[in-house]
Structures are given as structure tokens and as C-alpha cells.
Amino acid sequence: MRKLLSLLIVPLVAAATVVSVGAPAAAHPARPFPARIALPNGFTPEGLTIGHGTTVFVGSILDGAVWRGDLRTGRGSVLIPGTPGADKAGLKLDAQGRLWTADFSGGGASVYDAETGTKLAHYQFTDVPGSYVNDLVITQRAVYFTDSARQVLYVVPLGPGGRLPAPTAFRVLQLSGPAATPDAYHNGIVALPDGDLLVAQMLTGQLVRVDPRTGGSRLVDLGGYSVERADGLVLRGRTLYVIRNLTNVIAVVRMNAAYTAGVVQREITGPQLRSPATGDLLGSALYVVNGRFDVESTPSTDYDIVRLPA
Incomplete structure (x- = not known):
């Protein structure tokens, strides 16, 4: 585990009111979602992904366990038990209710029933030592995975x-070009409206656009801003959230209409960020999971998900 973490190091919902029919018009604020x-x-x-409603899934890079919880109540439990040597990085839920996981040092990907945790499929991309299948994005036609140690994408x-x-x-x-x-150290990946893919390069501090048909690529112009330690990417419309783990910063980037350039509008930071790995959006909130890559993981090390204004 120390070796895996060292690789990572280097390289509101609005408050609602409820009024009872026939009762006085006294409003009762809903209990806020936990921060x-x-x-x-x-x-x-x-890895972290938000599923249907307020369900959230988090994967373990220690043993591949997957925890399923509720963002409204803060409660949850392990859906998929861990297995030594089965570490997982990114994970995403598809429209069919299947949970896809990037199996990091295992060189492949797995697919599970998100309700039962039953494994439905496995894809073994590579047996090359030192490969790290890190993150993924699901589109209508394919699922794309990054490999942090190789200049390739895996396409299912x-x-x-x-x-x-x-x-x-x-x-x-x-891949060719800057990719x-x-x-x-390719990490986070999202799909753009025109079908291209946007990939974060954690060690160069750059974002690259990739043509999923040819593998050709070009840099995204950020006006000189570096996204060094970029881990997870979250895209909503033309707003891109770049989650930069060891810097404890989330860069909020406004992309141009062509998604070829972006301007950093603000940076989110604060003591609640402890090497955030990735995140997802729910309403007006950005939820991120703290990987704490700057400390050695022990059985007593605490970890959490935090809610931030998007």
C-alpha cells in the first residue's frame, strides 16, 4: 500500500419547506444535508460517483472495496467487500444501473450490479507491469479508461x-500529440459535447483534448495556469472542476464554447480538503472524497466525503 500511495504522491441542496394540507402556514425547514x-x-x-437520487459510491484503492451511502443521511455500508490486491481507483455508474470500476494496478476494469454488488463482467486490458488503470468516463457508445503509466486509452x-x-x-x-x-500521469477524464475527451495530466499540470477515434490530441489553453496534481475532473455545461489532490485546491474553470480554452474563475480550498481525489455534483453542491495521500494509511486513519458549494 505504501508503494501505491507513493505513486499517487509523485506522480445543498436548498433547504425545503413542508406545509401540511389544512394546517397553519408555518414552514418547517428540512434537515440540511451533512457537510x-x-x-x-x-x-x-x-473514486467517488453519485448515482440515482442521493446515493453515493466510493471505492478503495487499498483493497477494492466499494462503500455505498446516502448523501441525505450520511449513513452507508460496504457494498462490495475488499480483496487484498484488488485495488480500485475511479468508478462511475451507467444508465443501466451498473457500476464500472478502474482496477488500478490490476490492469483492467470490472462491472457490478449497483444494487446487489454482483460482478457482471471483467475486462483485462493489460498485463504490463506498472500499468495503472486510473479513471473512466461512460458515453452512449463506449467506456474510456486512462492509464497513468502508459500513453493509451482503453475503450470498451x-x-x-x-x-x-x-x-x-x-x-x-x-495516443499521439501532447497526450x-x-x-x-494521465488521471481524470470527462467527455465533451462534441465527442472529444478531456484528460488531466497530473504531473505536467496540463489538460489535453483527445480524439477518441484516432488518439490525436491537443493542449487546452488555460492562460498559463497549471493544474499540477490534477486528479478528478467534473464537468457541468461549460464549468469544469479540476480536483488537485496534494495541493488541496479545486480549480473552477470556465471553458469557452469550443472547449479549447478555459479561464480559472476561482479556487476552492480550505482545511476540509485533505488531498481530495475526485468528486461529483448534486444540485448546487460539489461532493469530494479526501484520499489523504500525504499520510500513510493505517486501520485507524479517518477518511471522509465533504460537501462544498459548487
Whole structure:
């Protein structure tokens, strides 16, 4: 585990009112969503995704466990038990209610039933030592995965209605241009409206646009701003949230209409951020999970999810 963490290091909902029918017009404010949700001690989280309603999933980069909780109540439990050596990084929920996970040092990806935790499929992309399948994005036609140690994307095509393909029906997309920069440490990935992909380079501090058909790429102009330690990416419309783990900063970037350039509007920071790994949006809130990559994980190390104004 020390080795995995060292690799990571280097490299409101608005308050509602309820009025009873026939009762006096006295408003009762709803209980606010918790600003902090504790995860099990020693969990060592990395990936986070919000599913249907207020359900949230968090994966462990220690042993691949997946915790499922409720952002409204703050309560949850382990959905998928951990297994030594089965570490997971990014995870996302698809429209069919399936949970996809990037299996980090395992060189592949797994798909689970998000209700039961049953494994539905596994794709073994590579057995090359030192590969790190880190993050993913789901589109209508395919699921794309980054590898932090290799200049490639792994592509799992989806059939009609999101049907899962055979275990060997994936392809390796070789990257070219700035996305092929050695030791860039590709991490977060999101899909753009025109079909291109946006990938964070954690060690170069750059964002690159990738053509998912050819693997060709170009830099996104951020006006000289560096997104060094960029981990997770969250995109809503033309607003991009770049979650920069060891810097304890979330850069809020306003992208231009073509998504070829962006201006940093503000930075979110504060003591509640403790090496945030990634996040997701729910209403007017940004939820991020603290990976705490600057400390050694022990069975008693505390971890959490925090809610921030988006």
C-alpha cells in the first residue's frame, strides 16, 4: 500500500419547506444535508460517483472495496467487500444501473450490479507491469479508461441499449500529440459535447483534448495556469472542476464554447480538503472524497466525503 500511495504522491441542496394540507402556514425547514460524511477508518478511498437520487459510491484503492451511502443521511455500508490486491481507483455508474470500476494496478476494469454488488463482467486490458488503470468516463457508445503509466486509452464498446460486450471486445487506443508525453500521469477524464475527451495530466499540470477515434490530441489553453496534481475532473455545461489532490485546491474553470480554452474563475480550498481525489455534483453542491495521500494509511486513519458549494 505504501508503494501505491507513493505513486499517487509523485506522480445543498436548498433547504425545503413542508406545509401540511389544512394546517397553519408555518414552514418547517428540512434537515440540511451533512457537510461531512465519515467513511470507515482505514478505507483509503480514491473514486467517488453519485448515482440515482442521493446515493453515493466510493471505492478503495487499498483493497477494492466499494462503500455505498446516502448523501441525505450520511449513513452507508460496504457494498462490495475488499480483496487484498484488488485495488480500485475511479468508478462511475451507467444508465443501466451498473457500476464500472478502474482496477488500478490490476490492469483492467470490472462491472457490478449497483444494487446487489454482483460482478457482471471483467475486462483485462493489460498485463504490463506498472500499468495503472486510473479513471473512466461512460458515453452512449463506449467506456474510456486512462492509464497513468502508459500513453493509451482503453475503450470498451457498448452494444444497443448499453449491452456489455464480450470480455475480449475492447481496444487499446494509442495516443499521439501532447497526450503521448512520457510520464505525464494521465488521471481524470470527462467527455465533451462534441465527442472529444478531456484528460488531466497530473504531473505536467496540463489538460489535453483527445480524439477518441484516432488518439490525436491537443493542449487546452488555460492562460498559463497549471493544474499540477490534477486528479478528478467534473464537468457541468461549460464549468469544469479540476480536483488537485496534494495541493488541496479545486480549480473552477470556465471553458469557452469550443472547449479549447478555459479561464480559472476561482479556487476552492480550505482545511476540509485533505488531498481530495475526485468528486461529483448534486444540485448546487460539489461532493469530494479526501484520499489523504500525504499520510500513510493505517486501520485507524479517518477518511471522509465533504460537501462544498459548487
